[in-house]
Amino acid sequence: MYEHHLSDNGQVLSLRKDGHETRFHAIWLRDNAQDAQTRSPANGQRLIALRDISEDLAISAAEITGTRLSLTFQPEDRSIDYDLAWLERHAYDRPAERRPGWTADPVETWDSRLMERLPTADFGAVQSDPAALQGWLADIARYGFGKLTGGPVQDQALMQVVDLFGHVRETNYGRHFEVRTEVNPTNLAYTGLGLQAHTDNPYRDPVPTIQVLYCLESSAAGGENMVVDGFRVAERLRDENQDWFNVLSRHCARFEYAGSDGVILRSRRPMIELAPDGELIGVRFNNRSAAAITDVPFDEMATYYAAYRRMGEIIDDPAMEVSFRLEPGESFLVDNTRVLHARKAYSGTGTRWFQGCYADMDGLHSTLASLQERRPEAAE
Known part of the structure; x- marks a missing residue:
């Protein structure tokens, strides 16, 4: 009452x-x-x-x-x-003091224990059943990534994944890109080398906020995919050393990519991004694309590098990783402002062919909200 x-x-x-x-x-x-x-x-x-x-x-x-x-x-x-x-x-009368790095609903941060309940759905089910699609998209909003199984093994099938919730974001790499071993590649992603967990395209402003990777061939040994929750990394860093968290969120890093003719992309953003009220809204981490850091005062640069090093160590901690192997017809999607992804090294024998593309979280959130609004009506 x-x-x-x-x-x-x-x-x-x-x-x-x-x-x-x-x-x-x-x-x-x-x-x-x-x-x-x-x-x-x-x-x-x-x-x-x-x-x-x-x-x-x-x-x-x-x-x-x-x-x-x-x-x-x-x-x-x-x-x-x-x-x-x-x-x-919509009440706004609440205690104003919140610790910097707080996360909004429905975000749930995680570590390797999420392996026990990997957010996974069947491709056919999410295509045909709005309730299944809603559940899968809700998992992505909560955990920052999701896996799909049982998809078609055909060229550009990943476009059907994006069609579930939004639109492809075209970049200088095209509407999609191929991920397989190349001679003299323009990007290390196209070799068999293992890659440190990272966010994609930190040199763009704004970054593509979704990445989709779709497996078409996978007979090479190794090459497991791995994801790390960047928000949980930031929380661990903050809990270990508030000064380190503060220096990475207060000062901008710089990122650059100039690997293709006619393309020079640069951005200036913090590795840990907070909203003005302290909400954790983004993580950018990509050692391969890091440019010279010039926006940190001299007196804080040593602290900045100590924090940068420790952030990388937390990212590399096996206790933070969730890994899985993708078979042909399987794919996964990550929130590129939050979840870092990586690939373990794979051998030169056999084949490994993935296709990737970018999209944006606003489309996913829009589709999810629309499904959530409709579900009560469907039950009546």
Whole structure:
């Protein structure tokens, strides 16, 4: 049962439920009204600008009826209804102090123990069953990666993976790229060498936020794929040494790629990226593409390199890795702003042919949200 209290000047409304009080400013409530004159019923976009709301705005009356809250705003002299559950979900009155490096829902950080519950789905199931697709995409949103089995063994089948949730992001490598041994390759990914766990394309701004790798041939010995949760790496570094975490999140590294004719890509971003309120939102780590670091003050450079070294050691720790072998028709997807991926060395005998492409997490989140909105209706 909700109770409400209105401040004397009508600038703050307080809601109380089960002994817990949540406050809302009048201007926030008016700006976030969901009525048809404020938001388009067709697409939910706001129909008014802040300039359309009086600077002298105040709430003159409030009433709760069942699950609805009715507020009357002055000087409009207009009543608008609010869903109490919606207000509860969007409440912003909470303790402000959070330790830098906190992660938002539904992120769950992990280490090698995730091997016991590898986020995996069947390709045919996610293509035909919205519930299976929703579950797989939800796992990717939670863990930052997911594997698919049972896919077709055919050229560019990876495009069918991207079609499940979004669109290919084309780069200078094309709509997709081939990953197999080459003579005099332009990129170390095209050799049989093992690769340290890394994020892809840190020299781009913005980076592609999804990478898909799809197996078409895999008879060479070795070459297991490996993933490491960069967010868990950042948490471990922070827990070991707050100064090291701070120096890698406060100063920018530089990355560069100039391996192809007519292509010189550069970016300047921190290895550990935080939002202004301290939320952990990204990790960039790729030793092969690291350029000279020039944005760290002299007095902090030694600390920066100590932190950089330790971050690499944590990434290389076997206790952090989840590894798996892909067979033809299998693929995996990683959130390239969070999960580092690697490949163990493989022999020169046999064949190993993968195809890769890039996409973006906004499409995945959009598809997931749409499926989550639809599921309750489908159950009715």
